[in-house]
Amino acid sequence: MIPRKFIFATIFSLICLGLIALFCLITGYSDISWRDVLDIVSRRLKGEELSQSLQREQSILLELRVPRIWLGTLVGGSLSISGSVFQGLLRNPLADPYILGVSSGAILCMSIVILLKLPSTFLPIFALIGAISSLFLVYSLAVENKRLSSNTLLLAGVISNFFFSALLMFFMTKAGSQLVEIINLLMGSLAFIHTMPIQGFLPIISFIIILLSGGLWLFSRDLNALAFGDEIARSMGVDVVKTKKLLFILTSSLVGLSVSLSGAIGFVGLIIPHLVRMIIGPDHRGLMPISFIAGGGFLILCDTAARSLSAVEIPVGVITSFFGAPFFAALLKIKKSSWQSI
């Protein structure tokens, strides 16, 4: 069924992700050493009281870093897997998770919350509303005679993207002192989890993200067929219309969810699928799960730099592009031939 090399590659990348996550856990603004972590664990196991400083370190670890790393894995993963799906579905190497306007719709609605000075509780809710409504808008624009062609979808997405961006920019001129908050949404950051009341929903959000990603992976064979074009895919027994619709809706929901959690973090969803494709090839059965894991690992590494370099946070989107682009360029030079194959 699934080639053995994909299973091994997935397990290997999961182990790497675990190691990266552990590294990210003990790296941060506060100096927390391995010894402290072990001390906390052993005292907790023995049921001993923690000293004041250990208690503080424990809450830094468990309440600040662990949720943020977990969120980073989920967001990076969903962006990368969405990128890989869109690149395959639209047969366009420049496709990224935001190309179909879902993120601009979400951010537009979030900026309304900011402009009206509503409590930040509304931010994720409005983001989801924005993402879902822009999803339906793009869909209704793109569908013709109950068919969904890749190019029309792409164009409809780009058009709505422009339209939402225009509205957003209009809002930005009216924003005044709240401008920074809107810009921050556009750059994306995992720090929102510290101040937006989303931490309590993290289990349910994780469940949905994993469910959606797993759902997407079930279509990996169909995506492989679609890479040859609609006609060939149809001859291989793929229900092209239904598959495209489902892929579009699943992916857009995933993107909308991740934007509502962390704004529009750039670069991850565009580059990680390409990177993984260069390494293990264009077969979606392996590409999709490994993209998810690699995207998660890449984002939490970048985010660790964003939150650890000083007390002042750097937007993670800046770091993903700053370190990701040269790395990708180098890889492009080395493995030029793999670039073409989507």
Next chain:
Amino acid sequence: MRIPNRFLMVLSLAMIFLFFSSCQKQKPKEKTTSQSIKVKDFLGREVVLSKKPLRIVSLAPNVTELIYALGAEENLIGVSRFCNYPPQAKEKPQLAGFSDSEVNLEAIVSVQPDLVIATPTRITPLVGKFENLDIPFYAFSPENILDLLGGIKQLGVLLRHESQADSLINRLKREISEMQQARSHFSARSVFLEISATPLTTATNLSFVGQILMIAGGLNISGDLKGEYPQVNPEFILENDPETIIIAHPETTIEEIKARPGWSQLQAVKNGRICVDLNQDVIFRAGPRLSQGITEFYRCLYPNFYTPSDSTQ
């Protein structure tokens, strides 16, 4: 961490007192001829006015407040849409918004002002436009309290309301030293000042609001960070464990702050020392309501000692 902070505070207080004592002896630098007036604005530009300005446009709320405080309001013919104090200012024609792009140049030209005052911190294309249109433009962008007092002096010269300016300066100085005396009995309190929740932003000692906080007796845990309004990581707050948390924005409630992950560890949260509902206009504006801004912070830092009669004006 704390030593440079305290040092800065002492230094700034010393500077303020130095200014107070030297102010009387200082001769105004501005050349005052019988008719024409020449002053340097905050961008180092020379602004020349041949006569007393009678048609003034203010593009910033703090400038509008100052014009009212100097008693020149009948010459004020246009404001920005953020000019909300004193309440009468809202009835003046609104010619601008927040940013340069929102300045309605045509509207401003059509009211034929003989002086435009705004708060740019660098020479923007807008400044050049006013120069090209031969409309005198004065940049009023004080970065600290000393600048503000000096700026009021200049504004007085410019508007030919020198005596009002002097009495306003004296009033502000008196109020500041009264506030300082009032709180000199208490030790400074370490404090985290939150400017915005998402992103989590604070203010340093370089910002105007940070300096007001300092005078009120706050030992800002992020006072020495880079920039004026840096975004901080919550680990930094947990590490420094401030005595008081001041929320200077309306985005969050006390319950939400208590529920933030990790914040229950903070002594300020445990002791219920979280301050919300500040009057944002008085703490952020470099204007005549300076002492009210200090009082807002004073109320947060020393709630047990605060009595409403302390607030001046």
